[in-house]
Amino acid sequence: xxxxxxxxxxxxxxxxxAGSRKVSPALHQAQQIARKYSEIEPVSxxxxxxxARLAATPxxxxxxxxxxxNFLFARSKSIDWTDLSSPPIVWPSNREICIETGLSxxxxxxxxxxxxxxxxxxxxxxxxxxxxxxxCPETKRILRxxxxxxxxxxxxxxxxxxxxxxxxxxxxxxxxxxREITRARRSIRMTIDAGLEYQLEGPWVEFLEALSLxxxxxxxxSMDLAELREIYSALVSLKERVDNAFLRASHQHNMNxxxxxx
DNA sequence: CAAATCCCTACAAAGTTCCT
DNA sequence: AGGAACTTTGTAGGGATTTG
Numbered sequence: 604x605x606x607x608x609x610x611x612x613x614x615x616x617x618x619x620x621a622g623s624r625k626v627s628p629a630l631h632q633a634q635q636i637a638r639k640y641s642e643i644e645p646v647s648x649x650x651x652x653x654x655a656r657l658a659a660t661p662x663x664x665x666x667x668x669x670x671x672x673n674f675l676f677a678r679s680k681s682i683d684w685t686d687l688s689s690p691p692i693v694w695p696s697n698r699e700i701c702i703e704t705g706l707s708x709x710x711x712x713x714x715x716x717x718x719x720x721x722x723x724x725x726x727x728x729x730x731x732x733x734x735x736x737x738x739c740p741e742t743k744r745i746l747r748x749x750x751x752x753x754x755x756x757x758x759x760x761x762x763x764x765x766x767x768x769x770x771x772x773x774x775x776x777x778x779x780x781x782r783e784i785t786r787a788r789r790s791i792r793m794t795i796d797a798g799l800e801y802q803l804e805g806p807w808v809e810f811l812e813a814l815s816l817x818x819x820x821x822x823x824x825s826m827d828l829a830e831l832r833e834i835y836s837a838l839v840s841l842k843e844r845v846d847n848a849f850l851r852a853s854h855q856h857n858m859n860x861x862x863x864x865x
Numbered sequence: 866c867a868a869a870t871c872c873c874t875a876c877a878a879a880g881t882t883c884c885t
Numbered sequence: 886a887g888g889a890a891c892t893t894t895g896t897a898g899g900g901a902t903t904t905g
Contacts, residue, residue, distance in 0.1 A: 665893075696870075709895055712872080733870050733903085 633722040633755050640690045640754035648684040648691075651756050652676050655723065658763040661770035662721050667706055671714040674704050675724070675751060684757065686744050691757070692727055694734035694750030715751065722759065725752045773828050780831040787838040788818055794845050803852035810845050817841065 655676070659669050675693050683691035695703070700711045718724045727749050736748030756763070791814055798807040817837045 667893085698870090707895060710893085713894080728871085 627720065629720045629722060630725070633719055633725045636722060636758050637690060637725045637752050637754040639758050641687050643687070643758055643760075645685045645687055646757040646760050648676065648679060648681045651684060651691075651753070651760070654760055654763045654767075655756050657767040658723075661766050662723075664717070664721070665714075667710050668714050668717055670704050670706065671700070671711070671718065672723070674700060675753060679753060680743060682743055683745060689745040689748070690727075690752050690754035692736060692745060692748035692750050692752045692754075694736045694748055696734055722755055723753075725755060726750075727752050777828055777831055780828070780835055784831065784835050784838060787835065787842050788814070791838065791842050791845050794842075794849050798845075798849055798852065801853075801856065803849065803856055805848040805852045810841070810848070813841055 655672055656669070659672070664672075674695075678693035678695055679691045683689070697708060697711050697715075700706065701708055704711070706714065715724070715726075719726065734750035736750060737746045738744060739746055791810070795807050795810050795814070797803075798805050798810075817834060
């Protein structure tokens, strides 16, 4: 990906982007989302904090990311969230963030980048690359600020809540599916074993192979709901075939019981 | 022009997760 | 338990812009 190693970046110094933040589609989109801040219903800082925390896990944020979010929230004032005339921007320097969060510089940069990629923050860069801002001395409202913009969290509030709800639901369903998969697997296995043990007529060895085909290398812990559902339905149809075969064979066995009884 | 900021990538070390 | 594979963190090296 990107340019080959050692690619000369000096064709036109004015156009060179070396040394400044690269824009990815995700970063760009977060920027667009942040723009809608003035059109939304105000969201209290407390609600924003809570929803961001809930969304952190499904968004696969690291603990450093979460520390960073907490720090950024701590830097914003309540009025920044109720006053829609200016987005909730905070302007700590990276150095300050390092000192106050205990994260290294590299981690600070990476966390900010990740939060922006996830669409939780965007950057309002000043011309000099430094972060700074001004508040009205009386009202404490932000008049002008360059730094880290938390507006996407407010704009995406409903979406983030839904993300958390869906993740929670998936967790519950996954648990259910894993339980049912284990039940079906054991039931199939026991039926096959019985068929073999009583030497009933039936393709038990093939069934066994079919079962391992479905369940071998299965790591239910790291599977998503769709994969679990697929495995479950494969097991259900196998179970039906196995049960039918067993039923037929045991019926024959009862008609003709001298063979293979123990 | 140096200082103060910010940004980037590459690579190695350390930590974590998953599989056998 | 041990090892492979992946993720996260820290370090190093390099660049841009503005200000005094």
